Amino acid sequence: MDTDPTLLTDHRQTRIPIGSTSLLPPTLPPARAGRLLGIGRRQTYEGIHRGEIRAIRIGRRLLVPTSWVLEQLGLPAERFISVEDLPQS
Numbered sequence: 445m446d447t448d449p450t451l452l453t454d455h456r457q458t459r460i461p462i463g464s465t466s467l468l469p470p471t472l473p474p475a476r477a478g479r480l481l482g483i484g485r486r487q488t489y490e491g492i493h494r495g496e497i498r499a500i501r502i503g504r505r506l507l508v509p510t511s512w513v514l515e516q517l518g519l520p521a522e523r524f525i526s527v528e529d530l531p532q533s
Contacts, residue, residue, distance in 0.1 A: 468510045471500065477508035481516060
């Protein structure tokens, strides 16, 4: 399969044009974030627990900010609000 550097591909082989990153949700499940980063599910969860991958815990659920994933890939993430931009409660 040809790899197009202008596309992101996740585990479902969903091809997302890099210029259309605003089509992504603001947060991703860890498994999907890991696949976009090119690592497996286990490595993703280990990275979250070691603090290497940024994640938000809501109850028992973990979510990875899409803006963080895009930043790690060197892609523009200016359409997303960063976790640091949110007010502290």
